[in-house]
Amino acid sequence: MAANEYYQNPAQAYQSHAQPSPLGPTPYSYDYSHHGPSAPSIAPSYQTNDPLDNRLSSPPPDPSHSNSYSDNIPLKDHSQTRIQTGQTGWASSQNTAYPPSPESQNPNPALLPPRSGRKKRKRKGFFAGKVPWFVYFITLVQITVFIVEIVKNSIITGSPIMIHPSFNPMIGPSTYVLINMGARFVPCMRTTYSPGTKDPYPESPWPCPNTTSSLSTDPNNQCTLGQLCGMAGFNYSHPDQWYRFITPMFLHAGIIHIGFNMLLQLTLGREMEKAIGTIRFAIVYLSSGIFGFVLGGNFAAPAIASTGASGALFGILALTLLDLLYTWSERQSPGKDLLWIMFDIIISFALGLLPGLDNFSHIGGFLMGLVLGICILHSPSRLRKRIGDTKSSRHKANYSQVGSETNLALVSGALNETNGKGTQVTATAKPADLTSFAKQPVGFFKNRKPLWWAWWLIRAGCLIGVFICFIVLLTNFYKYRSECSWCKYLSCLDITVGGQNWCDIGYMTFPNSGTSSGNSRRALDMIFGEALRM
Numbered sequence: 001m002a003a004n005e006y007y008q009n010p011a012q013a014y015q016s017h018a019q020p021s022p023l024g025p026t027p028y029s030y031d032y033s034h035h036g037p038s039a040p041s042i043a044p045s046y047q048t049n050d051p052l053d054n055r056l057s058s059p060p061p062d063p064s065h066s067n068s069y070s071d072n073i074p075l076k077d078h079s080q081t082r083i084q085t086g087q088t089g090w091a092s093s094q095n096t097a098y099p100p101s102p103e104s105q106n107p108n109p110a111l112l113p114p115r116s117g118r119k120k121r122k123r124k125g126f127f128a129g130k131v132p133w134f135v136y137f138i139t140l141v142q143i144t145v146f147i148v149e150i151v152k153n154s155i156i157t158g159s160p161i162m163i164h165p166s167f168n169p170m171i172g173p174s175t176y177v178l179i180n181m182g183a184r185f186v187p188c189m190r191t192t193y194s195p196g197t198k199d200p201y202p203e204s205p206w207p208c209p210n211t212t213s214s215l216s217t218d219p220n221n222q223c224t225l226g227q228l229c230g231m232a233g234f235n236y237s238h239p240d241q242w243y244r245f246i247t248p249m250f251l252h253a254g255i256i257h258i259g260f261n262m263l264l265q266l267t268l269g270r271e272m273e274k275a276i277g278t279i280r281f282a283i284v285y286l287s288s289g290i291f292g293f294v295l296g297g298n299f300a301a302p303a304i305a306s307t308g309a310s311g312a313l314f315g316i317l318a319l320t321l322l323d324l325l326y327t328w329s330e331r332q333s334p335g336k337d338l339l340w341i342m343f344d345i346i347i348s349f350a351l352g353l354l355p356g357l358d359n360f361s362h363i364g365g366f367l368m369g370l371v372l373g374i375c376i377l378h379s380p381s382r383l384r385k386r387i388g389d390t391k392s393s394r395h396k397a398n399y400s401q402v403g404s405e406t407n408l409a410l411v412s413g414a415l416n417e418t419n420g421k422g423t424q425v426t427a428t429a430k431p432a433d434l435t436s437f438a439k440q441p442v443g444f445f446k447n448r449k450p451l452w453w454a455w456w457l458i459r460a461g462c463l464i465g466v467f468i469c470f471i472v473l474l475t476n477f478y479k480y481r482s483e484c485s486w487c488k489y490l491s492c493l494d495i496t497v498g499g500q501n502w503c504d505i506g507y508m509t510f511p512n513s514g515t516s517s518g519n520s521r522r523a524l525d526m527i528f529g530e531a532l533r534m
Contacts (some may be wrong), residue, residue, distance in 0.1 A: 132273035134282045139262055142309065145250045146258050149173045149181060156210035161254070164212035172254025179305050180209040180230040182247030184293050186302040188229035189241050190478055245297065249289040251307040261309050269316050276319070280376045287372060288315020288365035291466075294473050295364030299487040301506025304358060310348075311361035315369030317345065322373040326380040352491060355502055359491035371466040375459050387452045 153173035154160040162168035162175070179185045186192060205216075208223035209230070215221065226234035231241060252258035273281035292311025300306070321341050328334045345366075352359025378384065476482050492503040 130274045130277075132270045132278070132281070134278045134285070135265060135270045135273050138285070138309075139265055142250050142252065142258065142262070145181075146172075146252050149177060149251065152181070153177045157212050165214040168254055170252075170254025170257045172252065172257065174209070174211075175253075175305055176207050176209045176211055176228065178251055178253065178307055179228055181251060182231070182244055183251055183305040183307045184244045184248045184297060185229065185305045186297060187225060188234075188239050189244050189297070191238055192302055193481070245290050245293045248293055248307045249286075249309050249312055252309075253307055257308055261313060264313050265309065265316075268320060269313065272316055272319055272323075275323070276377065281316075283376070284315050284319060284369055284372045285312045288312045288318075288368040289361075291368040291470060292361035292364035294470065294477065296358050296360035296491075298473050298477050299484050300358060300360050300491060301488070304506040306358040306361055308358075308361070310358075311365030314348070314362050314365035315372070317341070317348075318366050318369030319373045319377065321345075322370065322377055326377065329381055353493045355492070355505060357491075363490060368466065371462045375463045379455055383451065383455060387449050387455075 150160045150173060153162065156177070157164075157174060160173075161171055162173060162177075168174070175183075179188070205222045206225050206228045208220045208227060211218065211220040213220060224236070225239070226236055229239070229241060234241070252261065269281075269285070289309060289312030292314070293306060296304075296306055324331070324334060324337050324341060331337060348362060349359065351357055352362050379387070488503050492505070494501065494503050496502075
């Protein structure tokens with residue numbers, strides 16, 4: 001009976017159930033007033049003491065309200081409802097309640113930046129941004145070679161580091177092991193003459209790579225020059241191991257030596273490679289290292305054995321200095337940056353004056369880095385603005401281009417804009433990259449300003465000048481052998497300690513022919529015990 005009355009008068013039943021509960025709303029109550037204009041203002045609450053009864057006693061849906069409630073179903077097409085409610089604009093043409101993206105509403109898609117040029121979320125951490133492959137590779141090679149040095153020294157001398165006949169302050173292998181593995185050592189690279197003469201040094205026994213004694217009668221001090229130098233195919237009459245200008249970059253004198261170099265290489269060198277690219281960085285790194293050893297081979301004492309990547313890192317330090325000067329106006333605190341760089345340079349050159357360090361490698365590497373930096377780095381910021389290239393030289397992406405002048409539309413600061421007549425001006429030309437330069441080399445030089453030509457002539461002059469200087473130094477090393485009497489003071493302090501002047505260390509002097517071989521042996525002991533620099 002109750003059920004029949006319910007279905008016979010559904011409106012009365014609906015009102016009876018709409019009375020508020022004395023217990024207040026329950027979790028099963030639902031307010032339909034939030035579902036839009038078509039929803040009723042009455043929020044029915046069907047509840048009983050038993051939640052199960054509350055669910056089972058819910059009335060059937062009213063057919064008169066089914067269409068209104070069904071419009072509020074998520075993800076349903078509401079276009080017809082919007083038209084009926086009088087909505088205009090983007091809401092009347094969209095099948096979703098969300099506003100459209102700016103790209104779909106922009107009438108001129110050309111104003112949008114290209115998808116490839118949009119900024120991407122940069123990863124944080126040690127591998128963020130570009131990967132400096134060359135720094136990682138060269139560091140791995142140098143660490144591997146140093147491990148080989150330690151292992152070889154341990155096998156042939158019985159100790160991983162040099163402790164006899166003297167202790168290596170760098171905490172590393174014996175100097176004779178380093179010579180045997182490829183350190184820059186002039187007697188292994190050319191015929192060595194007595195000072196001021198054209199007479200070769202007399203034949204005399206040399207220390208063996210495995211020597212641990214300073215006694216001239218020790219069998220380990222009775223080796224030939226070829227046994228000390230090592231490498232295959234040694235020419236005793238005309239030593240010509242020219243590759244010793246290259247191999248020392250991969251050798252280090254000890255843990256302290258390689259530790260400082262790798263620290264600088266993985267910080268300053270890593271950031272510089274990420275900024276200028278792997279190819280440019282590798283060119284400066286290798287050229288600076290080689291040029292430093294060539295300069296030292298000409299002006300350093302002939303008995304000095306030199307190793308390490310310090311010359312190459314000084315070239316990178318020169319690039320950092322140039323980059324600071326080029327972008328001075330764009331830096332937040334350029335004065336502070338300059339003080340730190342100058343502090344590093346002065347301290348490094350000052351340490352090169354001490355015995356055990358080859359300052360000529362530092363000087364040569366720094367000079368080569370400066371010259372190559374002028375050639376491969378972007379022009380100074382002020383110069384770039386004067387020649388019309390408004391792109392900042394600190395943008396890393398610019399180094400993928402030749403450094404050409406931009407189109408007038410790019411100079412004006414917009415890809416697409418309108419002129420005074422209302423005509424749209426479109427940037428049809430892009431900065432010339434390597435591909436376009438190879439296709440149209442003549443077009444690359446069209447419409448250049450005189451200042452642009454002057455700066456490129458300076459670059460070309462620097463490149464030609466450093467190449468000529470490199471050839472002259474090599475020719476002097478092997479043929480003319482001209483000496484500089486005052487150049488040695490660039491790599492030493494003119495002081496005497498223990499009866500030995502630091503600037504006289506490394507020059508091989510032999511007694512007269514009537515002197516016994518024992519005295520000659522002791523002279524060589526003094527040379528190799530004091531003069532081998534790293």
